[in-house]
Amino acid sequence: MQRDVTISEVGPRDGLQMVSQVMPTEVKCRWIAALHAAGLPEIEVASFVPPALVPQMADAEAVTRFAKTLPGLHVAVLVPNKRGAEAAVAAGADKITLTLSASEKHSQANLRRSRERQMEEARALAAHVMALATATRPSLEAGLSTAFGCSLQGEVPEREVVEMAVALAEAGFDSVGLSDTAGYAQPAQVRRLLRAVRAEIGERCDSLHMHDTMGLGLANVTVGVEEGIRIFDGALAGLGGCPFAPGASGNIVTEDLVFLLESLGLRTGVDLDALLAARAILAEALPREPLHGAYARAGRPTGWRAAA
Amino acid sequence: MQRDVTISEVGPRDGLQMVSQVMPTEVKCRWIAALHAAGLPEIEVASFVPPALVPQMADAEAVTRFAKTLPGLHVAVLVPNKRGAEAAVAAGADKITLTLSASEKHSQANLRRSRERQMEEARALAAHVMALATATRPSLEAGLSTAFGCSLQGEVPEREVVEMAVALAEAGFDSVGLSDTAGYAQPAQVRRLLRAVRAEIGERCDSLHMHDTMGLGLANVTVGVEEGIRIFDGALAGLGGCPFAPGASGNIVTEDLVFLLESLGLRTGVDLDALLAARAILAEALPREPLHGAYARAGRPTGWRAAA
Numbered sequence A, B: 001m002q003r004d005v006t007i008s009e010v011g012p013r014d015g016l017q018m019v020s021q022v023m024p025t026e027v028k029c030r031w032i033a034a035l036h037a038a039g040l041p042e043i044e045v046a047s048f049v050p051p052a053l054v055p056q057m058a059d060a061e062a063v064t065r066f067a068k069t070l071p072g073l074h075v076a077v078l079v080p081n082k083r084g085a086e087a088a089v090a091a092g093a094d095k096i097t098l099t100l101s102a103s104e105k106h107s108q109a110n111l112r113r114s115r116e117r118q119m120e121e122a123r124a125l126a127a128h129v130m131a132l133a134t135a136t137r138p139s140l141e142a143g144l145s146t147a148f149g150c151s152l153q154g155e156v157p158e159r160e161v162v163e164m165a166v167a168l169a170e171a172g173f174d175s176v177g178l179s180d181t182a183g184y185a186q187p188a189q190v191r192r193l194l195r196a197v198r199a200e201i202g203e204r205c206d207s208l209h210m211h212d213t214m215g216l217g218l219a220n221v222t223v224g225v226e227e228g229i230r231i232f233d234g235a236l237a238g239l240g241g242c243p244f245a246p247g248a249s250g251n252i253v254t255e256d257l258v259f260l261l262e263s264l265g266l267r268t269g270v271d272l273d274a275l276l277a278a279r280a281i282l283a284e285a286l287p288r289e290p291l292h293g294a295y296a297r298a299g300r301p302t303g304w305r306a307a308a
Helices: A011-017 A025-037 A060-067 A082-091 A104-111 A115-130 A158-171 A187-204 A217-226 A254-263 A272-285 A294-298 B011-017 B025-037 B060-067 B082-091 B104-111 B115-130 B158-171 B187-204 B217-226 B254-263 B272-285 B294-298
Strands: A006-009 A042-047 A074-078 A095-101 A139-145 A175-179 A205-209 A231-234 B006-009 B042-047 B074-078 B095-101 B139-145 B175-179 B205-209 B231-234
Touching: A006 A254, A011 A025, A011 A042, A025 A042, A025 A060, A025 A272, A042 A060, A060 A074, A060 A082, A074 A082, A082 A095, A082 A115, A095 A104, A095 A115, A104 A115, A115 A139, A115 A158, A139 A158, A158 A175, A158 A187, A175 A187, A187 A205, A187 A217, A187 B254, A205 A217, A217 A254, A217 B217, A231 A254, A254 A272, A254 A294, A254 B187, A272 A294, B006 B254, B011 B025, B011 B042, B025 B042, B025 B060, B025 B272, B042 B060, B060 B074, B060 B082, B074 B082, B082 B095, B082 B115, B095 B104, B095 B115, B104 B115, B115 B139, B115 B158, B139 B158, B158 B175, B158 B187, B175 B187, B187 B205, B187 B217, B205 B217, B217 B254, B231 B254, B254 B272, B254 B294, B272 B294
Parallel strands: A006 A042, A006 A231, A042 A074, A074 A095, A095 A139, A139 A175, A175 A205, A205 A231, B006 B042, B006 B231, B042 B074, B074 B095, B095 B139, B139 B175, B175 B205, B205 B231
Antiparallel strands: none
């Protein structure tokens, strides 16, 4: 399978975490298998957080072990700290992501610690992972939340985002992704910030995690593509919605992301019809959850062809 | 009022034409006044078509005359032919637009005549308008429908779009707008086609009319901005929906278009809060019509400022 661009599906983690209903492990696995069957090369399947905090992720280990049985799948997980990373590595995760907030207020509200304290956690985690034997060492990503603005703080100075990205690269993170947690990013800002960060850490800044709160998610992806980004997060059907905008998608919709990238001539390796089949599993499992997406509503344009 | 970009509101024409309910003239005028009060510099207020064909536009003359009483408003109307243009000029329209389909199949299905026959109509119309006394002569626009693809025909060859744009410029049209009638456009295509058309007729190709069928409307606008386009159509609340995608917006949502452009640092002269007030009129007048838009759902981002 030739791919020009990688879509990392975050529905089973980021999406489900926002859904009050807890999806049974068996259904989760069936859904993840369907996402894999649709050609998604990477799926963020779980978060290794304490079950008391996030009951939706209580089966993180079982789900990760199942995902590892799917041929060729890059299995990504979120970890809050070194302890979570140990559990994730034991379960066989290929990639572990730690999130840090670029906004001090968001860091305090969401992680209950300062950015400085979380950066110490990041350094300890990186040292731990880098000391692992090559055979078990997952790739290590930092996700910079609220990189484009914060619902609590408003503007997040670009200089601070750049400084954190540099610190994370120096700590040993393989990659640093920029996340538009609040959905505030606009295209000119995406271009500017990507250039500023990549001027310092180059291609270690390799991915974008965009939200569609203000309807600009795919415009921002378009700019990301133009700037050379080739890894994008998406959530099937925009699962989980947006806490700031009831009825809106939070994460950009994977189906629409695939449609955009393929229309731009970039091969994703993802089959849109098969994605709709995975969506049907979701519709059945979470009947109260609104499912978003233009492609699912409008269907394939007459004469449209995927990238070849 | 300093503006860097012009938004042409097409809700009262393009939006209402897609709504089965006929809006009373009084409500239409109140709505148009609210749109004007929000700072929209141009509104397409009516279509001078036979009332038997489009009952929603039976009051075109009265609405146009009313709109002309609003200070500084550029009053745009659609006309199907020379007879419509005569009525529009008599009512005082500042701008008249004739649409032609770039897709032969769409031309036959929508206009019930070939592209060639419609081009003759366009030449006759242009000759008629150019012969008018300067004081009464409106500006004359051609709208090239299905310029980015057609739901009936699929792909529309770019060469044919360029040829039609050249013919229209030669016929004397002041401007040629490109319309993504089916909502099939993608950003790379928008850039390519704009460059191809503008290489031939320069700034006479000055506007984009984008739909959001596939969720790419604002991504396409972003590229249009980068290519130098400074006139964009939008419909308040995406009124009228999309015939190809029930539940989706057809025309891009004016509120979201304003938000994007202002975020990019381009002054629109439009006040977003006042737009929401105009939206409330619509919600009351057309209670069965779905109203779209991210800005209306999500509200203003914390710390967000309009362009200054």
